[in-house]
Amino acid sequence: MEKYEEKELHLSAEPMKINLGPSHPAMHGTVRVVVHVDGEVIVRSDAQVGFLHRGFEKECENSTWNQVFPYTDRLNYASPLLNEIGYALAVEKLLGVEVTPRCKVLRTLLGELTRIQDHLVCLAAMSMELGAFTPFLYLVKTRDWIYLLLEKVTGQRVMHSFMRIGGMKYDVTEGFKDEVLELLPKVEVTIHDVESLLVKNRIFIDRTVNVGRMTAEDAVYYGWTGPCLRSTGVDYDVRKAQPYLAYGDVEFDVPVGTNGDNYDRFQVRCAEMRQSMRIIEQCFDMLPDGPVMLDLPDISLPEKDDTYTSIEGTIRHFMVVMKGGVVPAGEVYSCTEVANGELGFYLVSTGGGGPHKCRVRAPCFANTAALSEMIDGGFLADVVPTFGSINMIGGECDR
Amino acid sequence: MAVDKKPPEEGSILVTSIESAIAWARKFSLFQYPFVTACCAMEFMSAMGPMYDMARFGAEAPRWSPRQADIIWVVGTVTNRQAPILRRIYNQMGEPKWVMAFGTCASTGGFYDNYATLQGIDKIIPVDVYIPGCPPRPEQVLDALMLLQDRIQAEGSSRMRALKEMA
Amino acid sequence: MSKKAIRAVKKACKDAFIDSHAEHGDHTVIVKPEKLLEVVRFLHDDPDMDMKHFCDLTVVDWPEREERFEVVIHLHSLTRHHRIRVKASVAESDPVVPSITPLYKGANWFEREAFDMYGVKFEGHPDLRRILLWEEFEGHPLRKDYPKKRRQCPIPFREDHPDQPPPFRERP
Helix, strand or coil: CCCCCHHHHCCCCCCEEEEECCCCCCCCCCCEEEEEEECCEEEEEEEECCCCCCCHHHHHHCCCCCCHHHHHHCCCCCCHHHHHHHHHHHHHHHHCCCCCHHHHHHHHHHHHHHHHHHHHHHHHHHHHHCCCHHHHHHHHHHHHHHHHHHHHHHCCCCCCCCEECCEECCCCCCCHHHHHHHHHHHHHHHHHHHHHHHCCCHHHHHHHCCCCCCCHHHHHHCCCCHHHHHHCCCCCCHHHHCCCCCCCCCCCCCCCCCCCCHHHHHHHHHHHHHHHHHHHHHHHHHCCCCCCECCCCCCCCCCHHHHHHCHHHHHHHHHHHHHCCCCCCEEEEEEEEECCEEEEEEEEECCCCCCCEEEEECHHHHHHHCHHHHHCCCEHHHHHHHHHHHCCCHHHHHC | CCCCCCCCCCCCCCCCCHHHHHHHHHHCCCCEEEEECCCCHHHHHHHHCCCCCHHHHCCCCECCCHHHCCEEEEECCCEHHHHHHHHHHHHHCCCCCEEEEECHHHHHCCCCCCCCECCCHHHCCCCCEEECCCCCCHHHHHHHHHHHHHHHHHHCCHHHHHHHHHC | CHHHHHHHHHHHCCCCEEEEECHHHCCEEEECHHHHHHHHHHHHHCCCCCCCEEEEEEEEECCCCCCCEEEEEEEECCCCCCEEEEEEEECCCCCEEECCCCCCCCHHHHHHHHHHHHCCEEECCCCCCCCCCCCCCCCCCCCCCCCCCCCCCCCCCCCCCCCCCCCCCCCC
């Protein structure tokens, strides 16, 4: 073999522009990151979102108040029930009604179950993108158990459309309590297994510790919320700051990190799942009896028996379905803590059958906005774990 | 391939056409390219996961390059903004290739009937199997995969079929 | 607490203040659009307000009003736990409001989205371009006069696309 001249042995280090995405295998979700690299180091980057912009707001403006629920399901598709609860609470705030005590506790319970499910998905995707396939299989298996449970209650595996304005469609099934309490230890085992595989794993630590760091001050200015904000050390949780539903009555801790890096975000999510399990157990202890649905003649559908047997019921059913119910004119901002942070609904009503404006303040959108700042100056390979730990969900970010 | 149920005796031979032997080999080693965009990804993960285990059908190996893939799963809503990307990826795939439209959005646009969404991916690329459901259950996904396998055995790829018709 | 915020805004930014209300417990101030940055800066800087947490920025379209676009900003204080909503209306002929990106980095993407969806321009924004839609897209889809189903696909549909749905196939 001919001997190479020395200068040919060095790779050229001209700045280069590289496209990551929009259909990049190691990026769950559709985002395009245009990075300018100098060798392995990212000089500057531009994250482009919007590849899953499905016109959520336009669809809502052309729907009735009740028809919005299926669309909210598909915002953060990893935790649909939390989005539904957020929207239902916003409309209820606009109407000035409060749901029944049983419904409050059940919403809390189902919401926390969904939060566990969302964190499982996030950790699964993050670990798979780092090459750890075993945790992915463990976590997906556990998530499937939750799906089976929720399917029994709501009738659908993923997109439940279960909440209603003024309550929820059905009460939980018989034996639900036993099944959940049987499931929780299994979830605990999974979290433990995954942690024992990853937390002290040399490769995992090298890829995540001090990678994608964010300071608390910047995080606040970026409007970060949820596990990402808490990983930087700010203990802001809507459930604690403005308790809604039954969160004021249950005891739980808000886990916070110190460093604001990928490793901390992973740890915070693991700790949050444990807290969610604590909340679920307390909810079962305090679950009161009673109805789960309010009777709101203006907006909720009548009982099926009424619809079929009485003329008033038929007319009411017809009016709610065709005209969309009556919600007083006004504007309202209501926020809840979903798996990714503060999900706010800003609703404007003109007194018509549907919203004049249905704005979603998506936590992912604010979190992903900081992606460029987090990856600039780092290595190209670190884009993937950083992006994974933000847990950007396309449906919510792009709406 | 017509094979008798009884086990072949020692030294026996099997007669088949080369086309059907190739199709048989192809249908059990489908390398897939997941074009995962939206909500259906959740069910796609379940179908790939341990509970439903797509590996039983020889279709679990994901290829991270369209050039190495036989089958593209279009999982979730495809927006107008994504249409050029999807077509480009489809064009990059080598023959023979098959397309699965996973979920209602990929098949018809679903209930997103507005300015942003493409009303079904069959407007830009040919589709072999449509899977209904929002999102479809993993059982449905496996059923669709078996349907595709039957189709591969019977017909070959859509492109080959088109070439045959032209000839 | 937020009532105090409204009073403070009224006092500190007298010439910017137009109106205020507290519907459903959400405290709202309506200000002049050209003074928007001034009001937000007061809320950001004042130690009693301390609204460092950026929450939301959006636009509401009121086609029947003369000042058609209503820019709505939600801010939150992590230390004092209060929220405020700041609104400012601009006309369609000159839809320009000052950008609040010098104060809040997070407003960057939200303002780009508002520009994308409604065509409201933010003066002083470092990089005002479309975010959710592509550059060649014509119009602003969330305006009430944009038809819901006006589609603009960047590539032509395939030539052999059948008008009829594909025939139903029995399993072979």
